[in-house]
Amino acid sequence: MSEMRQRVARQAMERLLRLQKVTSELSQALTPEQVARVIIQQAGPAMGACEACIYLLEEPGVLRFVQVMGLPPAVFKRWTLLxxxxxxxxxxxxxxxxxxxxxxxxxxxxxxxPLDDVPLSQKGAWAFLPLHAEHRLVGVLAVGFPLGHGFREEDKDFACLISKQCAQALERARLYARERELREEAERARAETEAHRRLLESVLQQLPQGVLLAVAPSGRMVMANEQVRRLGRGHVPPDWPLEEYSTIRGFHPDGRPYLPHEWPLVRALGGEVVHGEVAELPGNGGPPLTLEMSAGPVRDAEGRVTAAVTVLEDITERLRMEQALREGECVFRRIMESDLMGLSFCDKDGLLLDANDAFLSLVGHDREEVRRGLLHWRNLLPRGEASLERALHELWTRGASPTFEAELLRGDGSRVPVLTGAAWVEEQERVITFVLDLSDLKRAEGALRFLATASYILGQSLEVSDATLQHVACLASLSVASWCVIDLATPEGLLRRAAVAHRDGEREERLWRGWPLPPLRESGGPLLDAMHAGEPLLFSDFGVETWRHLAAGAAPEMEGMAQEACSVLVVPVRSHERTLGLVTLGSCSPQQRYGREDISMGQELAHRVAAALESARLFMESQRAVRLRDEFLAVASHELKTPLTPLRLQLQGLRRVVESREEGRAVEPERVLRAARICEAQVRKLSSLVNDLLDVSRLAQGRLPLHLEQVDLVTIAREVIAQFSDEAARAHCGVELWAGPPVVGCWDRVRLEQVVTNLLTNAFKYGAGRPVHVRVWMEGGVARLSVRDEGIGIAPEHRSRIFGKFERAVSERHYGGLGLGLHITQQIVHALGGSIQVESEPGRGSTFTVELPPGVHDMLAHP
Known part of the structure; x- marks a missing residue:
């Protein structure tokens, strides 16, 4: 037992010694890489490991391979970042x-x-120890042991103890490295700050703006750059106190003077930030200045204001240029927005970048094409235009092209004449082009040439024939229209077609037959309404419905004509409120559509035609008047001689009888009485002729005196018939009077006798020896007098003129008279408020009917 304890004690001592050695080595490592190297080289063997590697925490969630022992480094190539x-x-x-x-x-x-390919020891165990420092993971240590058995608790404790020492060493090295980095950064910051200070001071001195720096709270000026001196036109003294600010003179834009506390630097010393405030400084030996001032406080770490800085900029010239630019932009914008001219911008290759509405409307394109980059000048210029090539050459060599006339292609394929020019805008690398529409000018020039030529044609002859009008219509169809129709009014109240011309000769006949020709007496209809009112008709969009409306009853095949005309202009031909006819112009070309501006051209043409027709009419009337005058003088001399001849013969006969009678022998009373009656009849006839001439003179002067009284028309008719009994007998015309009760009215007795006389003598003259029927009656409150003969009658073409002055329906060589009877009769009847009509049939006689109102007429003279 003692031996085991001794062995355990020795092992513990050995581990302690190894731990001390590892700790000593770790204390000398200064960087995390050095610590990792010590851990691999010392801590691994101290634990008895034969293989070891270490990963350090690169960033949250990612480990980086650092050192390895006992294994080839290539094994960790794919595990460098884990x-x-x-x-x-x-x-x-x-x-x-x-x-x-x-x-x-x-x-x-x-x-x-995944680690099957890692070459590990066949007999061994591995420990993967997390490295913690201050409860923070700094890395992982992996060690392999050549053990044939598992880990004992003392082995685990020793490994954890060493890993803890390694973690502390890594944290210490990291903190030391961080401290060193901070010291280096502080040194660099101090050096950079000093360099920046020197640079800032140099920059502040070189700035084009003035810079002022004052300390708080005294406001003492500590720095003013050179630009401040130039702006102030003098030296700015150092250490300028706040009290000196009151000596600065300046004004607000509205004219108020700046007070000392209002200056931006003073306000910035109080913590206010001032942006772009404007002050006007009076000139100190120079022109006044306008300054833009911005100021702000400088604060320390605790937020206290320690200084204030002001930036001054001279904006005098800028304001002047901005004002000029605004005025120029305003003018240019108004030009762009107006329809005075078309303006466009394009690049040097001809791609249109922008254009105003006037330009786009002129060329028939829209702004969307410009926006999408689809509109190019090559789409607008006809090919082979030499003038355009010369202009482009001038543009690129001189920077501007001369103005010239050209034609541009519109979007619909038509051409529009323009006056154009271009200039190269170098600052924007764009070409600006202007175009002026010459369509109206060209149309006006063409219209003037046409009207001048038409006037020349119409003035070639005093008589305007259909051939002359046809020439004018052909001229119109070739210049200002596609086709032209001229219709003239006839004396019978009808319209007749005088001329038709079409640019396409094959359609001329169809136009002659198809264009409507309404009679003047027909009521209603646009053509008649326009003709009677004297107002032109303009059909800008002439289609099938318009054609049918105008040409009701026209042949169906003529409706095809409506497809050919896109605009029609109808102009009445009038002279002195008298309808002479119609001139119709039609345009089949979309490029020549009639508008309001073309009405004056049509009216000028109609005026010239009317003037020519009126001149021709006046010429014919003058010729006819001269002829009638000559005829009248001949007839008047003959008629005046007619009663004088028998009168002279009777007087000569009486003189001879008296001279040849025997002394004391009386003249036969019967012979004297017969001669007196003949003389009286001839004097009456001569008096009638003179009275007719006097009446014609009064009518020409616009006056016909009337003496109104209550008279009976039946009585007047009987008396006149009785007076003309001898003349009726000589004409072999018996007179029959059909009359009932008296027909009484307020009329002029003498003038009514003249009416009856003229109608009876007219019936005797043309009655061919047949009876004359006179009827007087009252019907519907109107008095009526009719005189009917059974003579030669009146042809229809003469009925409208027999009431004219010096007019007659037959030759004066066969029938005498001045040709004034019916004219005077009509004027008397009209003066009495009545009317006179004639019904006649050649070979079967004529009937003249007079209608008179019986009441008192308020017209005392002919109107």
Missing amino acids: RVDEPVPIAQAALTEKPVWVESLDDFRRLYP
């Missing part, structure tokens, strides 16, 4: 922070299959 959740004993010890004891190699292979 996570604590790996299925290996080292990780298990780190994860559980408890020792792991493996009694034999068989247990090791069975428990840890």
Whole structure:
């Protein structure tokens, strides 16, 4: 027993000595790597281990391989970094922070299959000891023992004791290394601080801004850089006290002077942070300055304000430039947002980067194409344009291109004429291009050329024939329209087609037949309404429904015409409130759609056509007036001579009878009476002719005096018929009067006698020796007088003009008279508030019917 105790004591002493040696060696290690080397070289053999390795904690959850003994280092190549959740004993010890004891190699292979390739001793045991320091895991020590039996408790205790010493040594080395690092960092920080201080002082002196530094709470100025002196236009004295701040003169932007306590440096000494405050300083021998001031306090570790710093920046020039920039940007923005011109930006390759709405609308593209980078100048420029090539050459060689006219391709394939120019913006490496739409200018120039040519064509002759109008329509279809139709009003109240022209000659005949031609007397319809109102019609989008609305009743095959026209302009041709016709222009081209601006062009064309037609009408009327004047003078001279000849003959006969009678012999009374009657009839006829001429003169002057009284139209008719009994007999026309009770009204007796006289003499003249029927009656409160003959009648084409001045339906060589009777009759009837109509059939006579209101008429003169 004593021998066993002695052996145990020796073993304990040996372990103590080994522990002391290990502790001594560990105390000399300064770094964790040195400690790990001592642990492998000293602690492992001290425990009797033949194999050992150590892992240190790299970061939470990750161990790093450091040292190995008894095993080749290559074994740990794949385990250099080891996570604590790996299925290996080292990780298990780190994860559980408890020792792991493996009694034999068989247990090791069975428990840890991933480590089958590790070359361990055939007879041995392994201990995996977590290294704790201050309740913190710092690593894991793995030791292998050549034991043929398991671990005894004293072996485990000794291993744990050594592992504890190793952990403490590692923690001490880590703290020492950290202390050394902190000292080195402090030295570097001091050196860097000094360098930074010198650098900061140099930078502050070189800054373009002024910098002021004052200590708190006195406000004593301790530093002012060179820029402050330049801004102050003088020297800033050192150690300037707070009281001296009142000598600084400055003003707020609103004109208020800065008070001493309002300066940013003073406020920063009180702990306030000031950003970008503006002050205006009066000029001290120079122009005034505008300064932007920012200030802030400097605090110590306890938060006390120890100093204050102010940064001053001269923003006078910047404000001026900003103002100029704002004004320039405002102008440019207004130009970009307006529709004055199109503006675009592109890169040097021609890709459009930005464009205003006016440009995009002009070229027919949208902003989404620009945003997606799909719009390029090569999509807008026609190929083979020499002017564009020259402009691009100028742009790249001189930085700007001259303005020139060109055509741009629109998104729909059409072309638009523009005035354009470009410049290279070097600062932005972009090309700015402007474009002005010349479409309206080109259209206006074309319209002016067309109107000038049309005026020349219309002025070539005093007579405007259909051939002249056809020439004008052809000109319009080739310049300002795709097709043109000209319709003229006829005296009968109808419209006739005078000219039709189409750019496509094959469609001209279809247009002639298909375009609507409403009669003037028809009521309703857009064309008639526009013609009567004198207002143009514009169909910007002319389609099938519009065609059907205008051309009701047109041939169905003509509806195809509606597909050809995309816009139509209908302009009335009027002169002095008189409808002369219609001019219709149609455009089949999407690039030439009519708008409100084209109405004036159409009206100018209609005005020129109306002027030409009116000039032609006036010329024809003047020619006709000259002819009628000559005819009237001839007829008037003949008619005036007619009653004078028998009058002269009768007077000569009486003179001869008196001269040849025997002295004392009386002249036969019957012969004198017969001659007197003949002379009286001729004088009456001559007086009637003179009265007609006087009445025509009064009518031309717009006056026809009336003397109204209560008269009986039946009595007047009987008296006139009785007066003309001899003339009726000479004309072989019996007169029949159909009259009932008196027809009384407030009329002019003399003028009514003149009406009846004119109608009777007209019936005698053209009655061809047949009876004349006169009827007077009252019907519906209106007095009526009709005179019907059974003579030659009146052709339909002459009925509208027989009431004209000097007009007659037959030649004056066969029928005498001045051609004034029916004209004067109509004017008298109208002056009395009535009306006169004629019904006639060639070869079967004519019937003239007068209708008169019986009441007192308030018109005392012809209107």
